[in-house]
Amino acid sequence: MGxxxxxxxNVRVTLGTRQVLRDVSLQxxxxxxxxxxxxxxxxxxxxxxxxxxxxxxxxxxxIAGQDLRSLHRSDRVQLLAYVxxxxxxxxxxxVEHVVQxxxxxxxxxxxxxxxxxxxxxxxxxxxxxxxxSFTQLSGGEQRRVLLARALATEARxxxxxxxxxxxxxxxxxxxxxxxxxxxxxxxCIMAVLHRLDDAARFTDRAILLKxxxxxxxxxxxxxxxxxxxxxxxxxxxDETTTLSFRLPD
Amino acid sequence: xxxxxxHVALVLAVIVAGALALFTGAASLGDENLRATLLQLxxxxxxxxxxxxxxxxxxxxAVQGLFRNPLxxxxxxxxxxxxxxxxQIALVAVSSLSGATAAHMTEMVxxxxxxxxxxxxxxxxxxxxxxxxxxxxxxxxxxxxxxxFLSVGSFxxxxxxxxxxxxxxxxAWSLGSVSGTGPRQVLFAMPLVVAGTVAIWxxxxxxxxxxxxxxxxxxxxxxxxxxxxxxxxxxxxxxxxAVSLGGGVAFVGLIVPHALRPIxxxxxxxxxxxxxxxxxxxxxxxxxxxxVLPGRSEIPLGIVTGLIGAPLFLWxxxxxxxxxxxx
Numbered sequence: 001m002g003x004x005x006x007x008x009x010n011v012r013v014t015l016g017t018r019q020v021l022r023d024v025s026l027q028x029x030x031x032x033x034x035x036x037x038x039x040x041x042x043x044x045x046x047x048x049x050x051x052x053x054x055x056x057x058x059x060x061x062x063i064a065g066q067d068l069r070s071l072h073r074s075d076r077v078q079l080l081a082y083v084x085x086x087x088x089x090x091x092x093x094x095v096e097h098v099v100q101x102x103x104x105x106x107x108x109x110x111x112x113x114x115x116x117x118x119x120x121x122x123x124x125x126x127x128x129x130x131x132x133s134f135t136q137l138s139g140g141e142q143r144r145v146l147l148a149r150a151l152a153t154e155a156r157x158x159x160x161x162x163x164x165x166x167x168x169x170x171x172x173x174x175x176x177x178x179x180x181x182x183x184x185x186x187x188c189i190m191a192v193l194h195r196l197d198d199a200a201r202f203t204d205r206a207i208l209l210k211x212x213x214x215x216x217x218x219x220x221x222x223x224x225x226x227x228x229x230x231x232x233x234x235x236x237x238d239e240t241t242t243l244s245f246r247l248p249d
Numbered sequence: 250x251x252x253x254x255x256h257v258a259l260v261l262a263v264i265v266a267g268a269l270a271l272f273t274g275a276a277s278l279g280d281e282n283l284r285a286t287l288l289q290l291x292x293x294x295x296x297x298x299x300x301x302x303x304x305x306x307x308x309x310x311a312v313q314g315l316f317r318n319p320l321x322x323x324x325x326x327x328x329x330x331x332x333x334x335x336x337q338i339a340l341v342a343v344s345s346l347s348g349a350t351a352a353h354m355t356e357m358v359x360x361x362x363x364x365x366x367x368x369x370x371x372x373x374x375x376x377x378x379x380x381x382x383x384x385x386x387x388x389x390x391x392x393x394x395x396x397x398f399l400s401v402g403s404f405x406x407x408x409x410x411x412x413x414x415x416x417x418x419x420x421a422w423s424l425g426s427v428s429g430t431g432p433r434q435v436l437f438a439m440p441l442v443v444a445g446t447v448a449i450w451x452x453x454x455x456x457x458x459x460x461x462x463x464x465x466x467x468x469x470x471x472x473x474x475x476x477x478x479x480x481x482x483x484x485x486x487x488x489x490x491a492v493s494l495g496g497g498v499a500f501v502g503l504i505v506p507h508a509l510r511p512i513x514x515x516x517x518x519x520x521x522x523x524x525x526x527x528x529x530x531x532x533x534x535x536x537x538x539x540x541v542l543p544g545r546s547e548i549p550l551g552i553v554t555g556l557i558g559a560p561l562f563l564w565x566x567x568x569x570x571x572x573x574x575x576x
Contacts, residue, residue: 038360054464078468088462091515101458153469172542 003065005157005188006051007054011059012117013043013050013212020046023059028205029158033038033179035199035220038209039233045085047209048159051190052082054077058237063157074105085161087142089134095145096121096130102152102156115204120152140171147178158182160191164198173247176202197244201245208232255513261524263299266533270295273537274515289432295429297438297494298536299529302501304442304491306528308484310503310520311449314456315480316388319569322502323488326387326481327394332492334398335366336422337405344415360438360493367489370394374481403406403457425496427536438490445487446525452480453517456568460515460522488494500558501528507565 006028013021021043028034036044050057053068053076061068063079071079081102089098099121103113121127124144129137143163149159163179164172165220173198179189180202193199199220206223208216210232216223226237266479269276278284306324309564316325319505339362377390406423410416423430449456455476458466463473503526506520513519532550535557539548 025472049464052468054467073470073472077468082465082468084465087465089465090317090462091460092510093457093460093515097457097516100470101461104454104458149469228548 002030003062004028005064006064006190008051009060011050011053011057011061013046013057015046021050021057024209024214026207026214026217028188028190029188030188030205031183033183033191033202034042035206036190036192036201036208036209037196037199037223042209043212044209045161046248048082048161048190048192050196052080052159054082062083074107077105077153078157079155080157080159080243081153081155082159083146083150083161083163085165087146091137092133093131094125095132095137098134098145099149099152102149106153116152117153120148123151125146139166140168140175155233156186157188157190162192162194165194169245170247172198173245177247196224201244252513252519255287255523259523259530262530263269263533265297265307266530267281267299270298271473273540275540281455291433293435294427294430295533296435297427298532300438300442301427301491301498301526302434302530304445304487305498306502306505307449307521307523308487308491310506310517310524311452311456311484312502313506314460314517315477317460317462319507324395324502325391326374326484327391327398327486328367328488329492329497330395330398330402331332331370332363332367332489333423333497334402334466335362335369336492336496337402337419338362339365340418340422341405341409342366344412347370350381356433360434363493364489367485367492370398371481371485375478385562421549422496425498426549426551426556427495428547432492434494438494441486442491445483445490446521448483449480450518450521452476453469456480456517473525474566484527495532495550498532499555500562501532501554504558504562504565505531507562
C-alpha cells in the first residue's frame with residue numbers, strides 16, 4: 001500500500017488564545033470516504049482547514065507522503081482540494097468559468113486544462129449547466145459545481161465540509177452516490193458530517209472529535225456504535241427506529 | 250452583445266463624447282485667432298477627463314472585486330480622501346509663492362501632492378494589512394482614514410479663506426474639476442493610469458477566484474496576501490492619478506462597473522477594459538455638460554457626476570434588487 005492520502009501527527013491549532021485542536025493524529029486512505037464526526041465546536045472544520053493548509057498549525061501533516069509545509073501553493077492544489085460548507089461565491093459567473101478557476105495556479109498546456117475541466121463537469125453531471133449563471137442554480141446544483149471545480153484540480157484528496165447540509169434527501173442521496181463513485185476510482189474523500197445515519201451508510205472510516213481531541217478512529221461501523229457515541233455526544237443509541245431512504249433504481 | 254461589438258460601441262462613445270467636448274464651451278472654434286489655443290486647452294481637458302474617468306472606473310472594478318461588494322469604490326480605502334488632502338496641502342504650500350511661479354508650480358506640485366496623499370493613506374492601510382486583518386477591518390480602517398483626511402482637509406480649507414484666491418482654489422479643488430488641468434498634469438498622470446489599468450487587468454483572474462472568498466481562493470492556489478496588497482497599491486496609484494487630474498469626482502467608480510456587469514458579466518478581465526472606456530466617455534460627457542448647463546460659470550465636474558451618478562446608482566440598485574427578487 002502506498003502513502004496514505006492524509007497523515008497527521010500531534011496536530012495542534014490555536015485560534016486567538018483558544019486551542020481548538022489538541023494533538024490530533026490520524027490517517028485517511030485513498031479509495032475511502034472518511035467521515036469527520038463530533039458535536040458542535042469539536043474542531044471538525046478546523047481540522048479540515050488545517051489539512052487543507054489554510055490554518056497555521058503545530059505538529060506534522062503529510063499529504064500523499066509529503067510534508068504540507070514544504071508544498072508550494074500550486075503543488076498543494078495538485079494534491080488536495082477543499083470545498084467549504086458555505087461558498088461566498090455570489091457573482092453571476094457562468095458555471096464553466098467557476099470550474100475553470102480550478103486551474104488558476106496550474107501551469108499546464110491549454111488542452112490539458114480543457115480536458116480536466118470537461119472531465120470534471122461530466123463526472124459531476126453539470127456539463128449541461130455550463131452557460132448558466134452560478135447564482136441562478138439551486139443549492140444542490142451549486143454544490144455539484146463546486147465539487148466539479150474541486151475535481152478539475154485533478155487532486156485525489158477532496159476535503160468536504162458538510163457537503164449535504166443544505167440539500168434535500170434526494171439531492172443528498174445522489175451526492176453520496178457520486179462520492180462513492182469517486183472513491184471507487186481511487187479518490188480519498190474526507191468529509192465533515194453532522195448526520196450520523198448518513199455517515200454510517202455512506203462512509204468507510206470515521207474519526208470522532210470532542211473538545212479538539214481525537215477520541216476514536218477506525219471503521220465507521222465500529223465508531224458509530226453505542227459506546228463511542230454516548231461518550232462523545234452524550235446520547236443513547238435507539239435501535240427501534242430504522243427509517244431510511246434510497247434513490248429509485 | 251459580443252465583446253468586439255461592445256468594445257467598438259464604447260470606442261465610438263469616447264469619440265462622440267470627445268468631439269462634443271471639443272466643440273462645447275463659451276468661446277467658439279469658429280474664431281480663427283482662438284482656435285489653436287482652444288483646441289489645446291480643450292484637448293488637455295478632454296484627455297484629463299478621459300484618464301480620470303478610466304482610472305476611477307478601473308479602481309472601482311478592483312475594489313468591488315477585492316471586497317466582494319458591488320457597492321464599494323476607491324473612496325472606501327481612504328485613498329481618494331488622502332489624495333484630496335495631499336492636493337490641498339500642495340495648494341497651500343504653493344500659495345506662498347507668487348505670480349507665474351505659483352501657476353507653474355501648481356501644475357507640477359498638485360499631482361505630486363495627490364499621489365503622495367494617496368500613498369500615505371495606502372501606507373497606513375498596508376500597516377494594517379501586514380497585521381493580517383480581515384477585509385471588514387480594512388473597510389472600517391478606510392472609512393476612519395477618509396473621515397480623518399476630510400476633517401484635516403476641511404480645516405485647511407477654512408484656514409485658506411483668509412486669502413480669497415487660495416480659498417476659491419481650495420473649494421474648486423474639493424468640488425472636482427478638470428477645467429484647469431494642463432498638459433503637464435496629463436503627461437504625468439497618463440503612465441500611471443495606463444500602468445494601473447494593465448496591472449489590475451493582470452490581477453483579473455486572481456480577483457475572479459477571490460470572489461469565492463479568501464479561504465476558497467487560497468485553496469485554489471491564489472496568493473491572497475499578495476493579491477490584496479498589490480491590488481490596493483494599484484488602486485491607490487489609479488486614485489492618486491485621477492484626483493490629481495480632476496479633484497474630488499464622485500460616483501464614477503461606483504456606477505460604471507455596475508452598469509457594465511449585466512452586459513459583460515463579472516469577469517474582471519472583461520470588466521477592466523470596458524470600464525476604462527465607459528468611465529472615460531462618461532466623464533468627458535459630464536465635463537461637456539457642465540459647460541452647457543445654465544449658470545454664472547461652469548458647473549464643477551464633481552457636481553455634475555453627483556447629480557447624474559446618485560439617481561443613476563439608485564436606479565441600478567433598484568433594478569438589481571428587482572432581478573434578485575424575480576430570481
